[in-house]
Amino acid sequence: MDLDRRPHVRETGYAARMPLHEADVDTREYLNVCYLPGIADLSLGDEFPQLLVVFSRGFEHGRSSPAARLGLMGVQEIAEGGRGGMMDIVFGLHADAGAWPEHGGTGSAASGAPVVGPNGFVEILETARGLGAPSTPNVVRIAAFEAALEKLDGPSRFWTKSLKVDGWATARTLLRWRDELVDAGWDPAAGWTNPRLADLAAADEAGAVLPPGLADRVGALVEDLAAGPALPIRRIRLIDPRDVHPAGWRRLLDRLELCGVAVEQVPLAPAAPDGTALGRLQRWMMGGGPLDGEPDGTVTIATSASGALAAEVTGQWFAERGDREAVLIAQNADTHLLDHGLCAAGQPRAGRSRASAHRGSLQILLLAFKIAWTPFDPRALMELLAFPTSPIAPRVARRLAAALEEAPGRGSTVWRDAWAEIGEAELADAHGDPAKLKKAHAHLERWLEWVEPEPADPNAGMPLTAALAACDRTIAWAGARHAIDGDQLYAATVALASDVRVALVKLAHEVLPRTLVERIIDQALDIGQDNPAAAAEAAKWRCVPQPGSLWAPAETVVWWNFRTTQEGLQRQPWTDAERQELADKGCPVDDVRLVGRAASASWERAVLHARGNLLLVAGGLDSGDDEALHPLAHRLAPATEKLASCVRIEDALAAPTITVGGVELRREAVRVAPLPQSRPVWPAPAGYRERLEGLIHSATSFEAGLGCHLKWALKHVARLRPGRVRSIPDANQLLGNLAHALAQEIFVPGDPPSAEAAKERAGELLDYLIDQIAAPLRLPELAAQLAEARARLPAAMAELARTVVVNELTIEEAEKQVSATFENALSVRGAVDLIARDKNGQHVIIDLKWTRNDKKRREELEQGNAVQLATYGAMTAGDGPYRAGYFLLNQRQFATLVEGGLIGRAVEGARGFPATWAAVRESWRKLADRAEAGQLIACGVEGHEEHLPADLPIVLEANCKWCDYQTLCRVRGLA
Incomplete structure (x- = not known):
């Protein structure tokens, strides 16, 4: 049929x-x-x-x-x-x-x-x-073999020390050796005298119930x-x-x-006519022809420093040939880039995809284990929550991700509040229905198992039952997802988790160290999975994933990705004495060169089967280098130097035509348009004034607007935001968050604690708060920052307490939310780190800053540009007197103005805080008037000064380096 x-x-x-x-x-x-x-x-x-x-x-x-x-x-x-x-x-x-x-x-x-x-x-x-x-699966066989090695009694074996250090890698290597011997006809009971062969025989007999591999199945047949x-x-x-x-x-x-x-x-003979360059090349390969003649386009080696350009030209080449038959060899079984070129040329996609371990849901099992180890890794949990089809329902994942971003840890007030809101919402949706309530509780319990599994020590190990539970959760989730949409990645995830589960059981360990579990998962992931979106489309030509897959003559052979490969490389572990004993007992192992000969024969067969045209395409930065080309290129070099047409695909960018593989490709010049130029003034859109109504400002937004009004308008008025995903704060932000949390716990309303009491209390709270809001500091890569936190934060709290005491201040509140409305409906909101009162009842504003260098904050005070302190003071004290300063946590210094009379690092400022607030309001009014007149000033562009309002009381420097809008105003251009 x-x-x-x-x-x-x-x-x-x-x-x-x-x-x-x-x-x-x-x-x-x-x-x-x-x-x-x-x-x-x-x-x-x-x-x-x-x-x-x-x-x-x-x-x-x-x-x-x-x-x-x-x-x-x-x-x-x-x-x-x-x-x-x-x-x-x-x-x-x-x-x-x-x-x-x-x-x-x-x-x-x-x-x-x-x-x-x-x-x-x-x-x-x-x-x-x-x-x-x-x-x-191989992962199960390795696990069973490791269990057999561990149970092997008797004298020390040649692998004993390696097994103790890295049992999995040792078992994997020895199993490969054992399979090689089985393929050669191995009989463990043959009475081997060589120590290594005798040990392997003992291991083979100890693993008598070892699941069969391909060599065992061939032997059984x-x-x-x-x-x-x-x-x-x-x-x-x-x-x-x-x-x-x-x-x-x-x-x-x-x-x-x-x-x-x-x-x-299958017969193999030169397929091309003798009179062509391809035919002469093939006969020379078979040892029956001289190297004479000239290139005629039947043999072409095309290289490009750009893989994308190589794909584009190859796609155009297929399009120019129409429906003529061909065989496309997709080395490494990957045509992802080439498919873009084929599609752009209106050609069907080849649809070959390299198997990868990093595709979507395949990583869920690894994340399930990463979340369970101590120290807790918030980044792994964030990845799980942000996954498009996460095991956690999107409505729940969004709340938990927001809480994790604000306080990276489990157990904080933010985290508990998020769970409380989730529980209330789920139960409220049940509307009292018993069946729905039962389902809601089941959902909550399942989500909690994913997000807060029982923590396991990575060295002592995870109990086997907990490891199997992680596999079971993954299997259940992936199986349910596959039943819904039929995505093969979910089916592969079920297989992956099932294989890992069986391997864990085969090991027969009561507890499993982290390194061993991750080795097993990596081994199971080794086979990877094809890209399910890489769909092949009907074509006149065929696509095979390996040169050796071609076994009959074809009119045209196109070898895509004709680059270096590891195929054919193999080392055998056997010594001459071992090989001799194996041969003497009827088990001769293959020559170490056999794999290389097989690979070389398959490569040559692809060339010999080309009947009319052979096109070898290599793309990549180093594609023109000899060492980057496929090994077959070196085998053919004596012939291709005389018979092959060598094409630099980059020539397609500079010429109206380029000939590739005997086909002339016509190219059209692209009209180049000039890039938009930067300009200091941008027109304000219609309705700009109306959009300002009801806008709530903050000290940070004032700083942004006074630095660059265009940036402020794009962010706060147009609400143009850069794309982003939920992420865990970096180490500096974590240290700052910790300092604020410590201050809120230590500096409660009333008399301040002594320096010694503050330091002691900070030491008591630090580890607890790290687990709740700065868990990434527990990870090995942030060990230096953790040591810094333990050394500097308690000392910083002690110095802050000393500052409050020597200035005879009383704590009013820490992290206080304040808001105020000024004339012209200017509404401002913010949180003040620490508010105190002096003995006269006047407010003292202390803003906590964790910074690597104190220069910026001191210059703000000296130049009268301390916008944040002035704004917080105006919101807190109104028209009343107040004093303020920055407490620099990392430097353990209190920077304030000389005129305030506070004890600390006093700075002579150009103006006081009330004057700074007046300057902020006046500058804001003038910039707003200019915007209402239709002008927004891009303060990072050269020449912007002449467009600023005259006599602007306060001007901050625009920080274009970290601006999200630098390509819009063309400060950076379009790159």
């Missing part, structure tokens, strides 16, 4: 829907192949009872194996009098990367004629022999086929040379021949 080639049904998720060819059935029926755990059952109803498709390892925990992605690859007709059911298989070492629906051969896919790689081939044979079972059973396979055609297959596969092919299966080599 031939199946129509339908590229638009590549990997459709759980089901592939494909029409049967009209020649095979009377009516046009459809095959629905559904991948279920362990088996895919094909049912066409009573009309076709003789047809059965079984995939023994097709789908496990929501993740398809490479073989399952091949679609109809193992059809076995089993009814008496059926149509035969003898398969004709094409097998290649690299065909598992994705051969259905687009393989690197000729013709359309057909049931009974699969193109498979190692995993797919093993599954066909296991199905035919009834040996199928769910495959075991070799043993099963020893009796020569009949198989539903007529012929196996090998893409790769037989002698580059690993030892286990060579033995399996030998056994298949004994079972009557024909094993043939």
Whole structure:
């Protein structure tokens, strides 16, 4: 039954829907192949009872194996009098990367004629022999092997010290060695004399129940086929040379021949005519032709320092060729950038995507564990809350994220208030309905488990039950999300968490240290997941993810991303003595060069199969360097220097035409428009005055407006805000927040504490407050800032108390919210850090500042520009007298004006605070009049001074470096 080639049904998720060819059935029926755990059952109803498709390892925990992605690859007709059911298989070492629906051969896919790689081939044979079972992820096998190593009694082994230091890495390495030996025909009971081989034999016997890997499965098939059973396979055609297959596969092919299966080599010969440069290159590669002639465009090496430009030109190249057939080799199985170029040229996307461990929901399991370790990491929790489809409902996540941003910790007043509001809202929505109330309580309990799990010490370890609970939460959430929208990332997340859960159980540890848990998760994430948004589109040309996937001549071969690769690199750990003993006992390990030979053969095969044109494209900053090109480029260098057309794709930016791969690409010059210029005056829009009505100001907004009125108008009037996400404050802000919280706790209304009492109280409160509002300081990377907080903050509180005492002040209130309305409806609101009164009852304003350098605040006092102190004083004291100053926490200094008479670091100022407030109001009035006249001044632009109102009492310096609007006023330009 031939199946129509339908590229638009590549990997459709759980089901592939494909029409049967009209020649095979009377009516046009459809095959629905559904991948279920362990088996895919094909049912066409009573009309076709003789047809059965079984995939023994097709789908496990929501993740398809490479073989399952091949679609109809193992059809076995089993009814008496059926149509035969003898398969004709094409097998290649690299065909598992994705051969259905687009393989690197000729013709359309057909049931009974699969193109498979190692995993797919093993599954066909296991199905035919009834040996199928769910495959075991490598992370589970490593965990089981580590448990076996830890339980191994007896003398010290060669891995003993390594196992104690890093058990997981040791088990992973030893398991790989053990699998290599199994592939070579390893028998643990053969009485090995070499110490390392003897130790590995003991480990293998200790892990007798080790889940089978691919080498074990191949070995089991070799043993099963020893009796020569009949198989539903007529012929196996090998893409790769037989002698580059690993030892286990060579033995399996030998056994298949004994079972009557024909094993043939797919013929390989130069596909291009002898008279072309490509043909001469191919014959030289095969050792049968001289290097003569000149380039004729049939062999092209195109390089570009810009990957985006390479993608653009390659897309245009496909467009110019129209519907001519070609094979696109997407090295590393990634066409993300190329797809942009294809789409821009109106071409179908290739839709290949490199598997990545960093895709969306795959990170949720790791976050679930990060939140549970001590010290608490607010950044991990913020990531969980900000995730688009977070396990926490959006209405809840927003409240908790806001609380976490304000006070990064758990247990603060802000955090408790957020939970109280959430609980009240959820219960209120139930309207007293018992069923809804029960559901609301269940939701609250589940959210609390995610956000506040039982903390675990990273060194002592997390109890196994708690670790399994984290896996179970992730599985339940991802499974529910997948049921809702069918996103394959959620199915992959279910598989990931399930694999980690099984691995944790296999380890048989009562407690699990953090490093071990994270190693396991990283190992499970190693396989990654394709981008679900990378959808392939129907095209005349085919796309294969690896050069070795190409196994038949093609008119044109385009090798995208022709850059260096690690493929083919492998080291074997065996010494000469060990290799000799292995060979003597019938277990000869493969030559260390075998993997490299197999890779080299697959690369050369891609070149030899090009019939008319070969285009090699490399993009990247170093693409022109020899060491950055693919290793095959060095193998072909003697020939390509004479026969290949070398193209610098950058030439496409400066010429009306460029010839690539024998195709002339026409380019059009882009008209360049001049960039907007900066200007100091911008027109105020209509209705500007009306938008000012009801606007509430603050000391900070006054500072912003007096520094740059355009910035103030954009931020406070137009309400233009930069894009942002919730984030955790940096270390400096955390230290400032801690200082304010300490001051609020220590300086309560009444007589101030002594310096010694304040310091002692700060020491008592510090750790408690750090956990509540500055938890990031507990993290290792902020250890220096934590030490600084412990050393400086108690001393700062002591000096603040000493300042209050020596000035004979009484505390009125800390962190007091104040507001006032002045003439012309000027409304101001703010929070004063510390308000005190002197012995005459006059107000004293103390503004706490955590700053690395005290220069800015001292200059404000000297120049009469202390806007914040003047504003707070006017709001607090009104028209009455008051005094004020900055308490610089980091420097432990009280900076104030000489005229105030307060004891501290007195500064001679140009004017007092009431005069500064008057200057602020007058300057604000003049700037407002200028804006109402239609002018907003950009004070960071050169020449703005001449546009400012005359005799402006106070002018602050515009800080363009940290302004969010510097590209709008063109101070910075458009970069």
